[in-house]
Amino acid sequence: MTEQKPEAIDTDAPPFRENVLGELIGYRLRRAYLPVQSAAHQVLAAYNLRVVSFSCLSIIVDNPGIVQSQLADLLQMERPNLVVIIDHLETLELITRTKVQRDRRRYALKATLKGRRLRDKAAKDVRAAEEAVAGGLTVDEQAQLIALLDKLQTGAK
Amino acid sequence: MTEQKPEAIDTDAPPFRENVLGELIGYRLRRAYLPVQSAAHQVLAAYNLRVVSFSCLSIIVDNPGIVQSQLADLLQMERPNLVVIIDHLETLELITRTKVQRDRRRYALKATLKGRRLRDKAAKDVRAAEEAVAGGLTVDEQAQLIALLDKLQTGAK
DNA sequence: TATTGTTATACTCTATAACTATA
DNA sequence: TATAGTTATAGAGTATAACAATA
Numbered sequence: 506m507t508e509q510k511p512e513a514i515d516t517d518a519p520p521f522r523e524n525v526l527g528e529l530i531g532y533r534l535r536r537a538y539l540p541v542q543s544a545a546h547q548v549l550a551a552y553n554l555r556v557v558s559f560s561c562l563s564i565i566v567d568n569p570g571i572v573q574s575q576l577a578d579l580l581q582m583e584r585p586n587l588v589v590i591i592d593h594l595e596t597l598e599l600i601t602r603t604k605v606q607r608d609r610r611r612y613a614l615k616a617t618l619k620g621r622r623l624r625d626k627a628a629k630d631v632r633a634a635e636e637a638v639a640g641g642l643t644v645d646e647q648a649q650l651i652a653l654l655d656k657l658q659t660g661a662k
Numbered sequence: 663m664t665e666q667k668p669e670a671i672d673t674d675a676p677p678f679r680e681n682v683l684g685e686l687i688g689y690r691l692r693r694a695y696l697p698v699q700s701a702a703h704q705v706l707a708a709y710n711l712r713v714v715s716f717s718c719l720s721i722i723v724d725n726p727g728i729v730q731s732q733l734a735d736l737l738q739m740e741r742p743n744l745v746v747i748i749d750h751l752e753t754l755e756l757i758t759r760t761k762v763q764r765d766r767r768r769y770a771l772k773a774t775l776k777g778r779r780l781r782d783k784a785a786k787d788v789r790a791a792e793e794a795v796a797g798g799l800t801v802d803e804q805a806q807l808i809a810l811l812d813k814l815q816t817g818a819k
Numbered sequence: 820t821a822t823t824g825t826t827a828t829a830c831t832c833t834a835t836a837a838c839t840a841t842a
Numbered sequence: 843t844a845t846a847g848t849t850a851t852a853g854a855g856t857a858t859a860a861c862a863a864t865a
Contacts, residue, residue, distance in 0.1 A: 521736055524724040525785045526717060530792050530804065531698040537811040538695050539738060540818035541688040557855090560683060567681040574823060579678055581696060583857060588825060610823040610864045628682045635687050641817025646810060647687065653799065653807040654694040660798025661697035714832090731846060740834060745848060767841045767846040822865075830857070838849075 530657075544634040552627050553597065557582070558590050559627060565600055566616040566624045572605065573612065599623060687814075701791040709784050710754065714739070715747050716784060722757055723773040723781045729762070730769060756780060 526532050542556065549559050560580055565571060573591060577584045591614070594600045599620030605611040616624065639647060683689050699713065706716050717737055722728060730748060734741045748771070751757045756777030762768040773781065796804060 521721070521728065521732070522724045523721065523736075525781070526720045526724070528808075529702075529785075529788060530796060530808065531695070531702045531713075531788070532717065533808050533811040533815075534691060534695040534698055537815045537818075538688070538691040540815065541691055544818075545686075545688045555855095556688075560689065563683045564678070564680065567679045567683070571678065572823080575678070579680075584824070585826080585858085586856060591824095608823085608865070612824075624682070628686070631686060631688070638818040639687060639814050641813050642810065646813070650807070650810040650814070651685075651687065651690050653803060653810070654690040656798050656803070657796050657807070658690075658694045658697065661694075661701075661795040712832095729846075741847070742835085742849080743833060748847095765842070765846085769847075820865100823863085824861105825863100826859100826861075828858085828860105831855080833852100833854070835852075836850090838847105840846085840848100842843100842845075 540638050541635060544638045545631050548630045548634045549627060551630075552623060554627065555590070558594060559624075559631070561587070561590055562594055562599055562616065562620060562624050563628065565594075565614045566621050569615045570613045572614065576614065594620070697795050698792060701795045702788050705787045705791045706784060708787075709780060711784065712747070715751060716781075716788070718744070718747055719751055719756055719773065719777060719781050720785065722751075722771045723778050726772045727770045729771065733771065751777070 523532075545556050545559075549556055552559070554562070557580070561576060564576060564579060571579075573587050574584060577587050591600070591602070595602055598617055600614055600616050602612040602614060605613050642650065680689075702713050702716075706713055709716070711719070714737070718733060721733060721736060728736075730744050731741060734744050748757070748759070752759055755774055758772050758774060759769040760772070762770050799807065
């Protein structure tokens with residue numbers, strides 16, 4: 506070191522500007538999404554679940570009998586990528602796959618009791634983690650945010 | 663086909679529920695982020711830029727002299743992943759790298775005139791694409807959304 | 820001929836370890 | 843000894859093509 510005190514560096518800390526970038530909704534969405542996603546990732550790892558696996562399980566719990574192609578559409582993912590996830594959920598005995606009578610190409614997905622219980626518990630933990638991360642927002646603000654996000658997503662096709 | 667009319671299928675279209683998932687901010691953020699990100703991706707491809715490359719360029723334009731480690735911190739990415747991006751921006755003659763006198767380990771990044779012009783033009787296009795995607799939101803609602811996202815991101819550490 | 824679930828595979832993005840040159 | 847930039851590489855995550863079974 507030559508002449509700088511460490512504190513001086515911290516005090517002179519970057520007054521970086523995001524002039525143009527900061528006005529873009531995409532940039533703001535990403536900045537907000539990252540820590541929330543990270544918190545959910547951490548919480549769900551304790552359940553041996555990925556975030557996307559939890560999303561699948563949750564949709565299956567709330568929509569018994571849904572088939573994989575519908576699930577893929579709903580979560581905006583490709584069918585092939587769903588296979589390993591469904592396999593895993595089945596291995597963990599959280600869901601069951603049973604052939605649909607009227608169309609034997611399809612598998613009806615249903616959550617087991619174990620799956621429903623785990624979903625409920627994990628959802629509470631994720632919600633709590635979100636509360637911790639989004640602590641700056643009041644309940645009203647959170648509802649407001651969700652309403653705006655929903656309106657944005659609905660408008661986009 | 664056995665007895666179903668195609669229209670019947672569409673009319674009976676999935677009344678799928680997102681009961682629990684829909685109450686999670688992370689899920690809502692992701693649903694809103696995807697189409698916006700996709701729109702930006704498409705627009706910037708015409709400039710031979712990735713979304714993250716545009717973000718880098720934009721930050722450099724607004725913060726002449728910023729160095730790579732600071733840029734990486736600001737955009738929350740790892741230093742190694744920045745190298746190819748900076749290389750690419752330099753190859754396109756959008757930025758310059760010059761050694762810092764007082765610390766020759768560092769490179770000061772600055773945008774060229776070409777870089778500044780391209781950034782301004784691309785930013786307008788991205789903004790227009792966002793307007794198209796987020797068309798459902800009024801200007802006030804967009805400002806409100808950005809304020810809430812900012813508050814969320816600031817609260818999260 | 821079209822669709823569901825599947826396999827194999829490739830592509831993109833991100834993360835980690837270790838090197839060099841400077842400090 | 844620590845840091846900036848770099849290299850090489852590994853690991854997620856996602857996307858595409860083609861197949862068997864069924865419609």
